[in-house]
Amino acid sequence: MLHFDSDYMEGAIPAIIERLTQTNFDQTAGYGTDEICKSARDKIAQALNAPDAAISFLVGGTQANAVVLDQILEPWEGVISASTGHINGHEAGAVEGLGHKILPLPSTDGKLVAADVRALCEAYFGDANREHMVAPGVVYLSQPTEYGTLYSLAELEALSAVCDTYDLALFVDGARLGYALGAPQGSVALPDLARLCDAFYIGGTKVGALFGEAVVFPRPQTCRHRKGEDRAIDQHFFTITKKRGALLAKGRMLGIQFDELFSANEEGGQLRYLEAGKHGVTQAQRLAQAFREKGYELAIDSPTNQLFPILDDQTYERLGQQVSFSFWERTPDGRTVTRFACSWATRPEDVDALIELL
Secondary structure (H helix, E strand, O other): OEEOOOOOOOOOOHHHHHHHHHOOOOOOOOOOOOHHHHHHHHHHHHHHOOOOOEEEEEOOHHHHHHHHHHHHOOOOEEEEEEOOOHHHHOOOOOOHHHOOOEEEEOOEOOEOOHHHHHHHHHHHHOOOOHHHOOEEEEEEEEOOOOOOOOOOHHHHHHHHHHHHHHOOEEEEEOOOHHHHHOOOOOOOOHHHHHHHOOEEEEEOOOOOOOOOEEEEEOOOOOOOOOOOOOOOOOOOHHHHHHHOOOOOOOOHHHHHHHHHHOOEOOOOOOEHHHHHHHHHHHHHHHHHHHHHHOOOEEOOOOOOOEEOEEEOHHHHHHHHOOEEOEEEEEOOOOOEEEEEEOOOOOOHHHHHHHHHHO
């Protein structure tokens, strides 16, 4: 069976496994206060060009989304998200479970549009009865989106400008960020995220780590877009992380993984995190080209590591006998949109085998 179900089926890049083995009997302080975690934070801050950034290591993506939003939002506020956003459709109500309403907007290719966010804010702040309503407090998006599409730098800057106007925080879910950074069409780099966002995270679980995400507050003593804030944006974040079950006692295990991901294989080489993302994208785009050449229709033009071919029932059944992939949705004409995902560990020979089956 060929597996193209998701991008977190394999373990971790070999350098992480080797480092975990080498340091297995080391004794270090817990909860991310050790020297390895400090080294990882320093490397990430350097890659972001954000020396003052506050960086925390959390155990998973759903936890990162919930804890960050719980940190930033006031009790009366909600979060604006594309209707297709991960927090809206695939996190089992984690955000709502903390008492914060999701304010969904229609998406274009999985993306929020700045004009739609502005219209929502104009409607809310122009409503004389708004005190009876949930106030927008944060704009949430993911890079790449659930459909593997990318926000351009211009699109991200436009959303940032709306946040400036209405004193909203901007938070980017980076669970698959490595694949956005590895896409040739991408125009948003790590320093751009640090410049434009109030918070974001660098996903490890789906991009070469065993598990874990690195949450970043680029300017921890302020909230760039929320000018009325009178507290540091990361104040008591450690406590909230623990309260929400996202803190790892053996924090070194997370620090080691990001210390290796943000190191290069050789002097002057590319960071392993960027190499991992680029590999997944390269294999996925080889597969995308084959789908097109062999007459398959793709539901969306994704430049990253996730592909969404539309299959009739016969093809769905035929491929399913030898290939494992994900159901996504049904089309009005009765066909199935599927998802094929490549990862940092996808073997070129497996892509070759799948292309032969097509």
